[in-house]
Amino acid sequence: MLNWLWLGFFVVAAIAGFSRWLLGDDPAVFGAMVESLFAMAKLSVEVMVLLFGTLTLWLGLLRIAEKAGMVDALARLLGPLFARLMPEVPRGHPALGLITMNFAANGLGLDNAATPIGLKAMRALQTLNPSSTTASNAQILFLVLNASSLTLLPVTIFMYRAQQGAPDPTLVFLPILLATSASTLVGLLSVALMQRLRLWDPVVLAYLIPGALLLGSFMALLGTMSATALASLSSLTGNLTLFGIVLSFLLVGALRKVAVYEEFIEGAKEGFDVAKSLLPYLVAMLCAIGMLRASGALEFALDGIRWLVEAIGWDTRFVEALPTALVKPFSGSAARAMLIETMQTHGVDSFAALAAATIQGSTETTFYVLAVYFGAVGIQRVRHAVGCALLAELAGVVAAILVCYWFFG
Numbered sequence: 001m002l003n004w005l006w007l008g009f010f011v012v013a014a015i016a017g018f019s020r021w022l023l024g025d026d027p028a029v030f031g032a033m034v035e036s037l038f039a040m041a042k043l044s045v046e047v048m049v050l051l052f053g054t055l056t057l058w059l060g061l062l063r064i065a066e067k068a069g070m071v072d073a074l075a076r077l078l079g080p081l082f083a084r085l086m087p088e089v090p091r092g093h094p095a096l097g098l099i100t101m102n103f104a105a106n107g108l109g110l111d112n113a114a115t116p117i118g119l120k121a122m123r124a125l126q127t128l129n130p131s132s133t134t135a136s137n138a139q140i141l142f143l144v145l146n147a148s149s150l151t152l153l154p155v156t157i158f159m160y161r162a163q164q165g166a167p168d169p170t171l172v173f174l175p176i177l178l179a180t181s182a183s184t185l186v187g188l189l190s191v192a193l194m195q196r197l198r199l200w201d202p203v204v205l206a207y208l209i210p211g212a213l214l215l216g217s218f219m220a221l222l223g224t225m226s227a228t229a230l231a232s233l234s235s236l237t238g239n240l241t242l243f244g245i246v247l248s249f250l251l252v253g254a255l256r257k258v259a260v261y262e263e264f265i266e267g268a269k270e271g272f273d274v275a276k277s278l279l280p281y282l283v284a285m286l287c288a289i290g291m292l293r294a295s296g297a298l299e300f301a302l303d304g305i306r307w308l309v310e311a312i313g314w315d316t317r318f319v320e321a322l323p324t325a326l327v328k329p330f331s332g333s334a335a336r337a338m339l340i341e342t343m344q345t346h347g348v349d350s351f352a353a354l355a356a357a358t359i360q361g362s363t364e365t366t367f368y369v370l371a372v373y374f375g376a377v378g379i380q381r382v383r384h385a386v387g388c389a390l391l392a393e394l395a396g397v398v399a400a401i402l403v404c405y406w407f408f409g
Helices: 002-022 028-067 070-085 094-107 111-126 137-147 155-163 169-195 202-223 227-255 260-276 279-295 297-312 317-327 332-346 351-362 366-375 385-408
Strands: none
Touching: 002 028, 002 279, 002 297, 028 070, 028 094, 028 155, 028 227, 028 260, 028 279, 028 332, 070 094, 070 202, 094 111, 094 137, 111 137, 111 366, 137 169, 137 366, 137 385, 155 169, 155 332, 155 351, 169 227, 169 351, 169 385, 227 260, 279 297, 279 332, 297 317, 317 332, 317 351, 317 385, 332 351, 351 385, 366 385
16 A cells, blocks of 8 residues: 555656646746755655654663563553453453553654554464454454554654754644544544443443543643643643653662663664664655655645635635645655655644644554554454544544644634
8 A cells, every 4th residue: 555655646746747847837847856855865864863862762761661560560550441441351461561562652652663562462462363364352442542543742743843943842742632532532432332342331430530530621721721821831741741751760660670771771772773664764755745745736735625625614724734634544654754844844833733743643554553463463354443443543633633723723
């Protein structure tokens, strides 16, 4: 699928370029496309330098948390909930610890680091699957929750914003938190409906109700604040949360007699290996999207959507963020490239860039996750996984746009 998507970008760009030359008498379009090709290749390397640091830092810290027993403690804490949501998975099964680690990496916004952990978890769940080709209920729930983007601290989004010169990279913290909560809730409810999970079970309610009340109370508090105060609170909360997590990992590790420096280095090595494998994908997608923009094809498509939105009578500012939303289900690297390109074109703190960053942080690469996770264990019949995952994706996009109008409108 990614082969056709990437090739399609170039084909559409070529058609648009020839159209501008032959119909619009604009031969300079080809020079702009070639210039964009090399400019995006250079930008890919600049982004990659910061990405190396981000992944090595957070995988190093996650390694400390794992060795300190924080991940196991979280798995035990969530054990009763998993027992109700995934009744076919025995308590204490290795899959639960791996699922918890995967959710922790996703929660920190380390989607590239979460993938290898998630693949291990899917293989562990496959050992309990009576079918070698049909997805089990536990596998579907795990995948849909992954596809709903469980992002609580989107450090990679902060990194991209910092790289593009944002004075406050954490400005989108609260919007992403609210939007990703909506996508995760919709994903969970859709799977529960299809699998007839008893969400009204007292144990499940004991986990979900406090979280829902806390989120509802928090949103009620936010509703009393001005846009300026919301932006300020998002910045403060994001920075405090980031600092608190780093400090807690280190202090708990030290108290548990973990050799924090040595373990950090071991985790950082893994982060370095993950990061260096991403550069070819980043170059490929950024260059393709740069040509798409330079050819005028992307602007033509957005003009059509903008015209339709204006005809309905809605505000059109969110349209510039839609390229990220449209490619995110297919490719994370393409969506990252769209986000960076939107920041460069409209400004890192423009409404379009803020909305694109929120969409990027609250949605997931649904088709990529389906292909990689199920392909790794030979699953061919995915049952209701696609429908539930896409529903969660749509909820994340809609929520992201609405929240951005609330915070930055």
